[in-house]
Amino acid sequence: ALKLSQQGRAVSLYPEFQQTRTQDLPTTFFDAGMFYFCDAQTYKSGVSMHSDSAVPFVLPRHLAHDIDTLEDWDFAEKFYKFLHTQ
16 A cells, blocks of 8 residues: 655555565455444444444445545446446
């Protein structure tokens, strides 16, 4: 993974893995934020939805998009149209 430095350069987020092939690293996931299930009392108590006791519902990569910007939204719309015109 890379991040931009204050000077606008690509910097390794985890330099200790810079020479490691991605297929040799553990499989990772991102939270698509599609839904969470819990009882109301747990939710009200402030327990994080991202706790170690959370059980994931793993979606196929092509069905989960992290939308943070208008560009992300535009891409998701185009991809949706592509999937539904086949």
